[in-house]
Amino acid sequence: MLDEFEGGAAFLVAIREVVLCVSGFVINAAGDGFTTGDRIVIGPIAGDVIEHGLFSTTLLEIDIDGRRTGRTYFAPNSLLLTQTVVNE
Numbered sequence: 001m002l003d004e005f006e007g008g009a010a011f012l013v014a015i016r017e018v019v020l021c022v023s024g025f026v027i028n029a030a031g032d033g034f035t036t037g038d039r040i041v042i043g044p045i046a047g048d049v050i051e052h053g054l055f056s057t058t059l060l061e062i063d064i065d066g067r068r069t070g071r072t073y074f075a076p077n078s079l080l081l082t083q084t085v086v087n088e
Contacts, residue, residue, distance in 0.1 A: 017078055021055045024077030028052070033080070034087045042075050043083035 027033070034040050038049050039062070047059030048068070057080070061071040 017076070018055075020078035020081055021076050024080035025052075025054050028077070028080055033085060039088040041084075041086040041088065042079050045073050045075065046088075047073055 034049055034052070036049050036052055040047070040049055040059070042057075042059070045059060045061065047061040049057060050060050050072075051058040054077070056077060057075045059073040059075060061069045061073050063069050
């Protein structure tokens with residue numbers, strides 16, 4: 001009985017992230033939050049959106065002066081629901 005409960009709990013934890021990522025994508029698409037090419041800030045990370053997919057958003061990171069650092073940041077779309085998102 002306990003093993004079945006643990007398996008079910010593990011499944012719910014795993015599926016939660018998938019549901020949050022898809023929900024973040026849908027809410028952003030429905031609300032015109034941002035598109036490819038926009039400069040956004042998600043929590044502490046700022047960058048130019050180079051790809052926005054079903055599960056993640058890819059940013060080309062910028063520094064405090066607005067210059068590209070060359071680093072790529074892959075943000076799961078679940079962050080769109082839990083972090084403040086600013087479209088500059």
